[in-house]
Amino acid sequence: MDKLIAGKTISVTEEGFMTDFSQWDKSIAEAIAAENDISLTPRHWEVIDYIQNEFKNDIPLSIRKIGKSGVLDIKEFYQLFPMAPLKTATKIAGIPKPVSCI
Amino acid sequence: MKKVVIIGAGTGGTMMAHHLRKDLDKSNRSVTIIDERKEHYYQPGFLFLPFDQYKPEDIVKPIADLIPEGVEFINTAASRIEAEKHQVLLQNGSTLPYDILIVATGTEVAPEEIDGMAGEEWGKSVFTFYTFEGSKALRDKLRDWQGGKLVVHITEMPIKCPVAPLEFAFLADSFFKDKKMRDKVDITYVTPLSGAFTKPKATATLEYLLKEKNIRIEPDFAIESVDNEEKVIRDYGGRSVPFDLLVTVPTNKGREVVEISGLGDDLNFIPTDKGTLQSKKHPDIFVIGDATNIPTSKAGSVVHFEAEILTDNILSYIKGKEMKKEFDGHANCFIETGEGKALLIDFNYDHEPVTGTFPIAGIGPLRLLKESRFNHFGKLAFRWIYWNMLLKARPIPFVSARMNLAGKDF
Ligand SMILES: Cc1cc2nc3c(=O)[nH]c(=O)nc-3n(C[C@H](O)[C@H](O)[C@H](O)COP(=O)(O)OP(=O)(O)OC[C@H]3O[C@@H](n4cnc5c(N)ncnc54)[C@H](O)[C@@H]3O)c2cc1C
Numbered sequence: 001m002d003k004l005i006a007g008k009t010i011s012v013t014e015e016g017f018m019t020d021f022s023q024w025d026k027s028i029a030e031a032i033a034a035e036n037d038i039s040l041t042p043r044h045w046e047v048i049d050y051i052q053n054e055f056k057n058d059i060p061l062s063i064r065k066i067g068k069s070g071v072l073d074i075k076e077f078y079q080l081f082p083m084a085p086l087k088t089a090t091k092i093a094g095i096p097k098p099v100s101c102i
Numbered sequence: 103m104k105k106v107v108i109i110g111a112g113t114g115g116t117m118m119a120h121h122l123r124k125d126l127d128k129s130n131r132s133v134t135i136i137d138e139r140k141e142h143y144y145q146p147g148f149l150f151l152p153f154d155q156y157k158p159e160d161i162v163k164p165i166a167d168l169i170p171e172g173v174e175f176i177n178t179a180a181s182r183i184e185a186e187k188h189q190v191l192l193q194n195g196s197t198l199p200y201d202i203l204i205v206a207t208g209t210e211v212a213p214e215e216i217d218g219m220a221g222e223e224w225g226k227s228v229f230t231f232y233t234f235e236g237s238k239a240l241r242d243k244l245r246d247w248q249g250g251k252l253v254v255h256i257t258e259m260p261i262k263c264p265v266a267p268l269e270f271a272f273l274a275d276s277f278f279k280d281k282k283m284r285d286k287v288d289i290t291y292v293t294p295l296s297g298a299f300t301k302p303k304a305t306a307t308l309e310y311l312l313k314e315k316n317i318r319i320e321p322d323f324a325i326e327s328v329d330n331e332e333k334v335i336r337d338y339g340g341r342s343v344p345f346d347l348l349v350t351v352p353t354n355k356g357r358e359v360v361e362i363s364g365l366g367d368d369l370n371f372i373p374t375d376k377g378t379l380q381s382k383k384h385p386d387i388f389v390i391g392d393a394t395n396i397p398t399s400k401a402g403s404v405v406h407f408e409a410e411i412l413t414d415n416i417l418s419y420i421k422g423k424e425m426k427k428e429f430d431g432h433a434n435c436f437i438e439t440g441e442g443k444a445l446l447i448d449f450n451y452d453h454e455p456v457t458g459t460f461p462i463a464g465i466g467p468l469r470l471l472k473e474s475r476f477n478h479f480g481k482l483a484f485r486w487i488y489w490n491m492l493l494k495a496r497p498i499p500f501v502s503a504r505m506n507l508a509g510k511d512f
Contacts, residue, residue: 063294063324064258068368074324078338084296084322085339099300099397 006031017090017097024094032092036081040092044080047072048093061086061098104131104420107190107198109180109359110206111137111165113145113402113493114391117409118204119173120495125413126420128172134198135169136190138179142168144488146402146481148237149266149438152244153277160485162234168493180207183363185384201386202416205372207359208392209262209400211236213352216257218328228328228348231270232262240349244277249286250346255335256293257325259300260369261354262392262400265447267291268298268308269438270349275315276440292320292335292343301454304447307471311439354400356393371395376451377428379412380419388412398431398451406492407432407503432505434460436481444477446470450505456512461500463509470510 003012006027011019016032018024029048033040040048050071054061063086067074081088086098106122108115119135126133147161169175178194189199211232213220219228231237254271261267271291278284291298291312298308298319312319326338334342356370365372365383373382374394381387390408392400408429415425431451438444446468447455459466468480491498 062258065368074326074338078324078340083339087296087322 013097015097018094019096021094028094029092036088036092038081038088038092041080043072044092047077047080047089051089051093052095055090055093055095061090104201105199106131106133106202106204106416107200108133108135108204108206109183109190110208110391110393111135111139111169111175112142112206112208112391114208114393114405114409115204115206116142116165116168116493117405117495118206118390118412120170120493121409121413122416123170123172124495125417132174133172134174134176136176136178136180136192136198137165138177138193140165140177142493143234144485146263146266146484146488148231148234149269149273151237152231152240152270153273154241154245158234158238163489170494180359181362183359183365183387185363185365185387188386202419203387204412204416205360205365205381205387205389205393206391207357209354209356209371211352212355213350215353215355216325216328218330219257219350219352221328222330223328223333223348227333227346228330228350230350230352232266232351232354243347247347249278249283251288251290251344253290253292253335253343253345253348253350255291255323255325255348255350256295257351257353258294260400261351263402263435264399265299265435265437267293267349267351268312271317272311272315272440273438274349275317279441289315289317290320290343291317292323292325294322294324296321301449303457304455304471307445308437311473315440354392360393367395376431378415378425379408379429380415380425385419388416396429396431399433399435401433401435402488402492403434404432406498409495410497410503430504432503434501436477436484438478438481439473442478443473443475444481445473446477446480448505448510453505453507453510453512456510458510460509461506463506 002009010023066077077085108118122133141162142165144161147156150156178192180190181193182191189197191197229240231240254267256267278287297305299305323337325335327336334344336342356366360366360370372389374389374396376396379388390412391405411427411429414427418425434448436444436446449455458470460468460470
């Protein structure tokens with residue numbers, strides 16, 4: 001479905017995950033973050049960068065991997081993106097919802 | 103002479119021993135299977151043992167009785183796989199060279215991954231039913247538990263049989279109702295997932311059932327520690343859930359031999375081609391069952407479908423032909439919902455579980471994603487099918503390795 005984010009028409013899933021990364025830019029990230037009551041600091045951007053890179057390299061994301069990434073620990077991940085950090089951070093980063101395997 | 107070595111005589115290893123004995127040319131092969139244990143457990147039974155619905159002897163058989171004639175069984179642990187040298191070092195001191203290695207070592211629970219989980223209260227108010235010993239200890243606890251806060255908990259994904267903790271919660275509801283003490287028990291289901299399950303349609307059905315049974319769900323819970331003194335579990339986000347009885351599924355990891363041999367990922371699962379089941383690193387190593395990292399459920403039914411495909415692929419590999427068979431991630435699981443009923447789900451890499459009829463399109467007799475008594479008998483019959491058909495690599499009538507799209511309401 002389509003959603004108006006930061007003045008642009010963006011295609012997203014029902015849960016609000018972007019389906020076309022080429023539509024992503026920083027203003028969109030800021031708008032999605034605001035919807036989740038987060039205002040993005042330089043530290044947030046470092047994490048978003050890291051997540052986008054892992055995604056581009058086809059590395060499946062999980063809370064455990066982030067904890068071992070050397071970029072930040074799980075505690076800080078929760079401080080930056082409260083409640084469900086992996087979901088919120090990937091949403092802001094414009095990449096699909098991580099499949100935490102079944 | 104082709105030497106095939108199988109590590110692990112659990113579900114997958116035993117199936118492969120039967121398949122290869124039947125399908126490999128007798129004069130030109132030797133098949134050896136190794137397991138550190140003497141007993142084979144029917145793990146789906148670990149769900150029923152705590153509620154006294156199965157007895158321990160119903161769910162265990164000697165491995166030696168399950169390995170077909172013509173296959174050599176060695177009762178020792180594999181301590182290292184030397185992939186570059188194409189050999190396995192055994193704990194009994196000997197070395198086994200191979201032409202083809204099949205790794206079927208499964209997973210094990212690792213409570214030590216979480217601070218405090220394997221602490222003071224382990225075996226007193228903190229239990230797991232994911233091992234035979236754990237399941238039996240929990241049975242003894244439940245026999246005279248007086249009630250309180252029961253927390254059913256998943257530490258992190260992936261876990262084998264990802265619906266088993268939900269089934270445990272459903273069966274607990276029934277169990278306490280039968281004991282006329284449901285009003286004394288408060289049940290909470292705590293999960294790292296955002297809902298009851300990973301796939302949307304099944305999640306909706308299962309969450310409806312949780313509600314109906316008055317089981318509270320606490321989603322998105324990434325556990326940081328178990329506090330043994332205050333008897334609460336805490337998550338990284340600062341939430342905590344109190345318990346009188348914690349039934350947890352600890353982190354599931356691949357086995358140590360995988361780690362020692364440098365073959366695994368960060369959870370010791372082996373990077374495996376999801377179509378052919380060949381190791382991504384070593385062409386002469388194949389992986390089956392819970393030991394792989396492929397993106398489907400870790401379940402006995404999956405292992406059964408994989409075994410058919412892997413056998414064909416190994417035959418092609420031996421002949422130097424292209425491996426044509428592609429595994430589609432097919433999984434088929436009964437979900438006990440309590441009170442003598444069960445659901446059935448059938449899905450693969452591409453298709454989520456939906457409603458419909460199974461195994462015969464339009465007829466059934468089993469119903470997909472709907473509670474029924476017949477499905478419950480299916481789950482109970484599964485034990486007989488497991489010992490007598492699945493392990494012996496006999497095909498199940500009407501059920502093919504690749505998922506059938508007919509009879510499903512997409
Ligand atoms: C509570 C519970 C309920 C379940 N319910 C269901 C269900 O309803 N339906 C379903 O389809 N599946 C169910 N499962 C899952 C199913 O049991 C597993 O997915 C299946 O058994 C996996 O088979 P496997 O061959 O990969 O591993 P396993 O059967 O676990 O076998 C691994 C074997 O390898 C051996 N081994 C490991 N390392 C070594 C070593 N270094 N040297 C020698 N031997 C070694 C072990 O001793 C073991 O015998 C359930 C599991 C649990 C725990």
